[in-house]
Amino acid sequence: MKVCTGLSNKKRIGVALSTGSARALAHIGVLKVLDKEGIKIDVISGTSFGGLIAGMYASGMKPDEIEEKFLKITKSKLFSIFRPAPKRSGFIDKKRLEKLVREFVKDVDISELKIPFGVPCVDVMTGEKVVIDKGSLIRAIMATMAYPIVFTPIEYDGRYLLDGGIIDPLPVDIARRLGAEIVIASMPFPGGNERLAKISENMLNSRVNEITHFLMVEKEINNCKNQKKSLNMAHIFMQLSSILENQSLLLQWQEHKPDILIVPDVKDLKPLEFYRARETILQGEKATRRAILSIKRIIEALG
Numbered sequence: 001m002k003v004c005t006g007l008s009n010k011k012r013i014g015v016a017l018s019t020g021s022a023r024a025l026a027h028i029g030v031l032k033v034l035d036k037e038g039i040k041i042d043v044i045s046g047t048s049f050g051g052l053i054a055g056m057y058a059s060g061m062k063p064d065e066i067e068e069k070f071l072k073i074t075k076s077k078l079f080s081i082f083r084p085a086p087k088r089s090g091f092i093d094k095k096r097l098e099k100l101v102r103e104f105v106k107d108v109d110i111s112e113l114k115i116p117f118g119v120p121c122v123d124v125m126t127g128e129k130v131v132i133d134k135g136s137l138i139r140a141i142m143a144t145m146a147y148p149i150v151f152t153p154i155e156y157d158g159r160y161l162l163d164g165g166i167i168d169p170l171p172v173d174i175a176r177r178l179g180a181e182i183v184i185a186s187m188p189f190p191g192g193n194e195r196l197a198k199i200s201e202n203m204l205n206s207r208v209n210e211i212t213h214f215l216m217v218e219k220e221i222n223n224c225k226n227q228k229k230s231l232n233m234a235h236i237f238m239q240l241s242s243i244l245e246n247q248s249l250l251l252q253w254q255e256h257k258p259d260i261l262i263v264p265d266v267k268d269l270k271p272l273e274f275y276r277a278r279e280t281i282l283q284g285e286k287a288t289r290r291a292i293l294s295i296k297r298i299i300e301a302l303g
Contacts, residue, residue, distance in 0.1 A: 010303045012042040014180020016172045016258060017050030018187040019165030021271035022280065024049035025070055026188035026264035029284020032063040034184070037292055039299070043116040045174035048165045050186075051119040051144035055105050055137055058117035069104055070277040094152045097142050107138040116178040119144035120164030120171050124153050129167045131174055132156065173256040182302050184295065185258035188266040188284065259302060260295055262287050 015034070017027045027050055034041065046054030056066045110117055110133060118133035121143040132140040135156075143154040143161040153160035164171070175183045264283040269276060288295075 011181035012179050013040060013299065014043040014045070014175030014178060014183045015041050015054075016170055016175045016183055016185040017044070017046035017054050018170040018185070018189065019048035019050055019163070020188050020266070021049055022274045022276065023188040023264075023266040023269050023271070024053060025274065025277050025280040026266055026284035026287075027053045027186045028063055028067050028070065028277075029264065029281040029286070030184075030186040030262055030288045031057060031284075032067065032281070033285050033288035033292060034295075035063050037296070039184075039295070041115065043175055043178040043180045045118045045120075045171040045178065046144070047120055047169055047171050048145050048147070048163050050171075051164070052101065052104060052141050054117060054119070055113075055141045058113040058115050059105055059108065059137065060114040067277070067281055070274065070281075073274045073277060075275050094142065094146070094154055097145065097151050097154075098138065101138050101141050101145070105137055105141065107136055110134050110137055110140060113137070118171070118174040118178055120168035120174060121146075121154075121156075121161035122164060122167045124148075124160045124162050127167075129164070130156075130159060130161055131177070133174070133178065170258075172258045176256065182260075182299060183258040184260045184262070186262050186264070186284065188264040188280075260291070260298055262291055264288075 015031070017024065017030075020026075027046075031041075031053075041057070044054045044058050046052070053066060056069070057063070116133070117137075117140075118131055119140050121130045121132060122128070123130055130143075132143060139154065139156055143156050144164045146152070146154050146161065147163045148166070151162075153162050155161075168174070170185055170187050172183050172185055175185075262284075264280075264287040266280060266283055269280055273280075
């Protein structure tokens with residue numbers, strides 16, 4: 001990756017990519033702009049679908065190549081991936097998840113990747129966070145993507161693991177553990193409900209370290225109090241999962257803040273709309289372009 005003239009970053013730069021299902025595709029836009037601006041990424045971490053994108057990047061794929069892969073996802077292909085085939089421990093068997101992951105990355109040992117890489121998962125038996133930063137890349141990505149109830153747990157090193165989004169939705173801590181001294185985080189969480197708006201406000205309050213710069217896009221917050229919507233099991237489960245992720249994010253934030261946070265505007269995107277990749281990636285690009293001058297200043301100041 002080229003280094004931009006005049007941008008001297010002596011410290012190791014890490015990128016942390018959040019969970020987010022289809023919204024996580026905005027991470028690709030973030031990586032595209034960082035690449036074009038010559039910002040060298042030394043380590044990368046990711047959670048859930050953010051972990052998949054992080055793994056693709058760590059394996060040496062350029063952001064444009066990653067984008068090309070996701071632009072091929074259609075509604076029919078999406079249905080074939082998420083078509084329910086109930087098992088005792090999940091609606092979708094791990095074999096189908098493995099087939100999906102293999103379409104995006106090759107199964108190499110993590111030690112062979114171009115840059116250090118790690119993902120969080122949760123041990124379904126103990127509730128402990130498990131960080132995978134060695135062994136099979138395919139297995140690591142499968143484990144961090146194994147969304148509870150949807151996918152069956154992934155066995156790894158004697159443990160049964162599920163999606164890390166519940167316990168570590170924005171893995172800034174893992175990026176630092178891998179050696180990053182400056183962390184750029186991408187978090188395309190929707191701003192379409194009051195709960196997330198309040199959490200964002202708490203994260204961005206005056207307690208934030210002065211050296212930490214948060215680059216947020218403006219969001220329109222919809223007031224849902226007066227909207228009458230029928231609730232089904234899937235909606236309730238997704239809401240509960242979001243609440244757990246938000247609470248985990250607040251706990252993580254107390255100790256592990258990024259130096260730069262980019263929040264692409266994905267409020268109109270639903271979790272499984274992967275076929276809207278082009279416009280989602282564009283939102284990541286827009287948010288990063290708006291922030292790029294500040295990002296460079298921060299790298300210079302901290303480097």
